[in-house]
Amino acid sequence: MKIGLLGYGKMGKVIERIAQERGHEIVARINKDDSKNDLEKSDVVIEFTAPESALENLKYCINKQIPIICGTTGWNSSIEEIYKLVSDQNAALVHASNFSLGVNLFFELNKRLAALMEPFEDYQLAVQEIHHTEKADAPSGTAITLAEGIMENTHFKGWHLGKENEKDSIGIEALREHDVKGTHLVSWNSDVDQIEIKHTAHSRDGFALGAVIAAEWLLDKKGSFTMKDVLGL
Secondary structure, eight states, X not given: OEEEEEOOSHHHHHHHHHHXXXXXXXXXXXXXXXXXXXXXXXXXXXXXXXXXXXXXXXHHHHHTTOOEEEOOOSOGGGHHHHHHHHHHHTOEEEEOSOOOHHHHXXXXXXXXXXXXXXXXXXXXXXXXXXXXXXXXXXXXXXXXHHHHHHHHHXXXXXXXXXXXXXXXXXXXXXXXXXXXXXXXXXXEEOSSOEEEEEEEOOSSHHHHHHHHHHHHHHTTOOEEEOHXXXXXX
8 A cells, every 4th residue: 555644753653654564655744834735645544743744634635635644633613524525525534533543442432431431420420631832732632532431421512721620521631741742541539539540652653553443444435434434443
């Protein structure tokens, strides 16, 4: 499979290595100010850039009908516009707040735990995420997905950036520390005990492998998908 990389920073280089280990060829390595023309050689594009670049990158690939894997977060307010464009162009997209297999299992565990905890009013919810200081958006897309999973199974109706919950809104505490690949913690706390689930990424390899697996899965498909579809969860 011929893969084009949109974003050739730390993440892009890890994706390159893992894709090549799996027998794929990298035919384009595109950074912010580079021409995108070489992407047309690709069977699929994997995009990890920044929120301010993601929409333009998505529209370019969708309009060219190049299947695209998007790992950039911070653009979800435009998701319906992108879904419509994918449908109109008969294109293919997998987007996810996190491509790690472990995180996607964590998402499902989080939903189940939230449903179990909802009847027990003595427990107070806390959500925290920690990332490296270079991460542009806060809270992380992964933390937002966790909050949305909780909202589906509890009385909470929204989320906000901040440590404390506010009535029906989940507070997400976002911390930035040097060289943290990604840590997410959901805890339910009472006066007598605490229940918590936590995911800690040790390297970028898990995210990169998931993105390459998604690219392999998407190759012969049309439509908009998430990692839940890719993994059959």
